[in-house]
Amino acid sequence: MSNDPFALFDTWYAEARTSEPNDSNAMALATADADGRPSVRMVLLKGHGRDGFVFYTNRGSRKAGELAANPHVALLFHWKSLRRQIRIEGPVAPVTDAESDAYFATRSRDSQLGAWASDQSRPLDARATFEARFDAARARFDGQEVTRPPFWGGYRVTPQRIEFWQDRAHRLHERRLFTPAADGTWHEGLLYP
Template sequence: MASIADIRRDYSLKTLIETEVTDNPFLQFGDWWQQAIESEIDEVNAMTLATSSNEGVPSARIVLLKGYDEKGFVFYTNYESMKGQELAENPRACLLFFWKELERQVRIIGLVEKVSVEESDEYFLSRPTGSQVGAWASPQSRVIENRSWLENRVKEMDEKFKTEQLTRPAHWGGYRVKPVIIEFWQGRSSRLHDRIQYTLQEIGGWKIERLAP
């Protein structure tokens, strides 16, 4: 049986040089995002979301990016879930994209705020009906008896919304991560990876620096 420690891969697809990046990390992300889309990466919008409690206990999970602009990066969830509770206590988070096909990572550290009611409503109503019903049925992150309990809850909600308008529950909506640091990581040979970091400055604009791999 092969040793876990022996599992390794040498990266050699691309480079990342200071003179090749844009002055704006959102434009740089847009360039990489478009290349990821064109590469037909499966679940290209999947990203790790790391949060922590007020006591500093960390947790992480995969969520899906649902939009971005120069205000930040948006995802949606149950506000009463573990991540929602942690973000209420400590509104800071880290996002991480890993596009292994391009040997790239993007790490985003920032402050978190809820998106507007209008934004949450618009996205919720764009979801498939099953996902809308699921948002009502599932008490996300809470202990439940078994799978049957959840399936019965879905049936109850299906019946309920046969006679009522299906709207967004108040406990469900979007968050926006407003970056203060964005790092672009390009895999290179012999683990001498390229790492370019943008740091938001108090006077505005972004400071660009190379990090050691």
């Protein structure tokens, strides 16, 4: 049993990648606006390590506005096939342009074009409007590399609390909570189910 939350995350995540039928990297991202009104949606984990957990989005989206107004979030990974979940809470900040550029370059061309075509979270009058914008982006970048839009990039969540939840019979679940100490180590404790 690991007492290092990052090593334990790596182990559970590797197991989820082999057992989950779809999007083992899917995580619920909970944000709140400046007035404390919550919002939650699914995003995809695109990088992780001791420095945090990274996802990408349109920086003009509703979630990006909420991140700017209240840069504290909660993440939830739920792997039903393993009967496990991981909860992560902490502050969030934009990743560097270089990191966003590097990840954007790994996306499929259509996903890159879709980033240019979408005014994410804004009202859309008709699907045809979005499809026309996608076609315009395809024409604009015909025969050339699709560069990252300046309004699109990543965010890193720096964990201040990581909880590992494991289902057990009769709802006698196991909950392990990790919190950071001032010296950079992590304290582990248990929570009642």
